[in-house]
Amino acid sequence: MKAARNGTKDGLEKTKIAMMRKVSFLSKKDCTDDIEEDSGYLDVTVSELKHPPPQLSPMPEGLSSQQVVRRHILGSIIQSERSYLDSLKRILLEYKKPLMEAEPRILSLKKIQPVFYRLKEILQCHSMFQIALASRVAEWDNTEKIGDLFVASFSKSMVLDVYSDYVNNFTNAMGLIKKACMSKPAFLEFLKKKQAASTDRITLYGLMVKPIQRFPQFILLLQDMLKNTPVGHQDRLPLQLALTELETLAEKLNEQKRLAEQLAEIQQLTRSVSDRNLSKQLNSDQKQLILSETLIETVYGEKGQVLKSKERKVFLLNDMLVCANINVKGPPDISSLVPIGPKYAVKWSAPLLQVQVVEVGQETPQRKDSIYQQSGSKRLSSTNSQGKLFLGPPRLYQDLQELQHDLSVVEEVTLLVGTLQGSYQNLNTTVGQDWCMALQRLIRIKEDEIQCANKCRLRLMIPGKPDKSGRPVSFTVVFSTPSPISKISWVNRLHLAKIALRNENLPGWVCVEDDEKTKPPFWCPLLACQLPQYDKCFTTHLLPVCSLYYSQNVMHSPFNDCFPYRYQLWMSG
Structure with a gap:
């Protein structure tokens, strides 16, 4: 309104928008808000006296079981939305406002604005939704319709824009909070006092993560509502449309969150690199993180015994593979307020084209363009051991060889027992055959163990430093993945990333656009x-x-x- 009174063009346009939307009151904006607000944003103050929160009336008699369940789900929607709005208000009133008004400054304005970026707009979106929800709840017993309200409220481009900006900035905001806690004791003490004064003892991080969790919560509630909405009900199609809208929105936000986290992972990895050449490569604009996961590296002895195992963070980038040690230690007083995140120490890195996948038991790496396929339930033959490919840890493979040797010996003994002329107690072909069957069962069990272990084992041949004569040297690393699907994903994406480098x-x-x-x-x-x-x-x-x-x-x-x-x-x- 200040801009409108001064006669600026921007203020005139905002006034016209306000009149068209019949907004009764436009609050004044602080000069510092101009840093984070878009020119098209309309800051609207919602009065709880004029627009009280939604309140569900007492349950009437004669309702069916599905109607009763739908009313309970509606009550959960009302309660969760009220709690969500309270959390957003707590962030702005108990954290942002005191930091903005503190004298002397606890945190500079340039850091305050990015930390709380877009929270005011998110609060406004849900304040408008609460007004519409209160109107719909008041007439619930007559209409029993809620799906179209979600479609109207959350299919707008503004909702996607503000949530996208918030999600994309979330990792940056947490990084700023973490740095401020480490460098500014007054800010750390401020966060501790706010948490201690709250009744639920929730931290600032716990409050700020709620916008990321909001749409998945909505989806679960609407799925329950749809399950209890009979076919032919007037609310069934709107609920289906609302679920489609919310799931699409949540998928877009998840993808943006994934990309932002990948960028943060690369930045965190870059900061932990001491090699200037590697750091320069990681800082490249064309460096993309395809996959990163915590895997267990296992070192075996000559007899197949496990010598040691340790967690490693493995990064598959578009043109290189990086393995790093994980250090999760951090100041306990800070880690209790905001996730510190792990620190990495690069153990080795290798060009992707020189990395080869080798299954246990293979003498040579897989062919360049080969594709890993799950072996399924195909068993290994126990009768012909020569030239056979065994997949599994060395220890299990050694146990299998010993069982196969014992089986061949028992089979020979059984044949010799059959040539005996006399009759002896517990020494006949029947006993020998029982031994053979028992050993065959143990062999099948061991083969199953080998296959199960192999499904989660990722064995890679990595290029090392050349020897004194200049010949290339390679070493083998063995990782255990969390699941068979994870191993398949690693092997497939390794091959696809190598194909992409051709x-x-x-x-x-x-081509870059003309405006660059x-x-x-x-x-x-x-x-x-x-x-x-x-x-x-x-x-x-x-x-x-x-x-x-x-x-x-x-x-x-x-x-x-x-x-x-x-x-x-x-x-x-």
């Missing part, structure tokens, strides 16, 4: 790779071309972690 997959066709403000996407939208393919009808003829395609937009689907490949075959006449 000349035919380099994004040379992408639009950053071109680094990942290729499509990957191509030639693989041999046999025709089922003519197995003796090799088809000339089989191209493998991989689209980046399906990379992070759980289903495509197992089956991320798309094939297209050209048949020549």
Whole structure:
């Protein structure tokens, strides 16, 4: 309104918008708010006297069981939204406002604004939603309809914009809070006092993470509401539309959060690197993090015994693989207020093209373009051990060899017992056959153990420093993944990242926009790779071309972690 009274064009436009929307009161904005607010943002103050919170009336008699359940779910929506609004108000009133008004300054304005970025707009979005929710709750017994309200409130582009900005900035905000706690004792003491004074003892981090969790909570509540909405009910289709809108919104926010976390991981890794050359590579704009996970590195002795095992953080980037030690220690008083996050010490790094996947028992690495496939329930033969490929830890493999040796000996003994002329107690072919069956059962159990262990074992051959004569030297590392799906994902993405480094997959066709403000996407939208393919009808003829395609937009689907490949075959006449 100050700008409007001064006659500026910006103030006139905002006044027109306010009149069109019939906004009764526009609050004054502080000069510091201009740092974080967009020019199109309309700061509206909602009076709780004019717009009291939604209140569900007493339950009438004669309701069906589904109607009763729907009323309880509606009550949960009301309660959770009220609690969420209270949390947003606590952040702004108990944390941001005292920091802005503190004399002397506890935290500079340049740091306060990024920490609480977009929280005021999120509060406004949900204040408007609460007004509409109160109106709908008042007439619930007549309409029993809630889905269209969610569609109208959260399908607007403004909601996606403010939540996207908040999610993208969340990692940066937590980093600023962590640095301020370490460098400014007054700020750390301020956070401690605020937590101690609160009844629920919740920290600032616990309050600020709630916007990220809000839409998943909405989705769960609406899913329960839809389950208890009969077919033909007027609220069923609106609920389905609302779930579609919220799930789409949550998916977009999750993807943005994932990208922001990946960027933060690379930055955290870069800060822990002492090698200038490696640090320069990690700081490259074209460096992309494809996958990172905490894996267990295991070192085995000559007899297959485990010598040591330790957690490592493994980073798969678009052109290199990095393994780092994890140091999670931090000041306890700070870690209780905000997640410190691990610190890394790089153990080794290797160019991706020189990294090879080797299954246990293989003497040579997998072929360059080979694709890992799950072995399923296929068993290893126990009768022909020569030239056989065993997959599993060395110790289990050694146990299996010993059982196979014992089985062959018992089979020979059984044949010799069958040639005896006399009859002896407990020395006959029946006893020998029982021994053979028992050993065969143990062999099958050991084979299953080997296969299960192999499904979670990732064995990599990494290039090392050349020896004194200049010949290349490589070493082998063995990681245990959390699940078989995780191993499949690692192997597949390793191969796909190597395919993406080929000349035919380099994004040379992408150009920067003329204004030089639009950053071109680094990942290729499509990957191509030639693989041999046999025709089922003519197995003796090799088809000339089989191209493998991989689209980046399906990379992070759980289903495509197992089956991320798309094939297209050209048949020549």
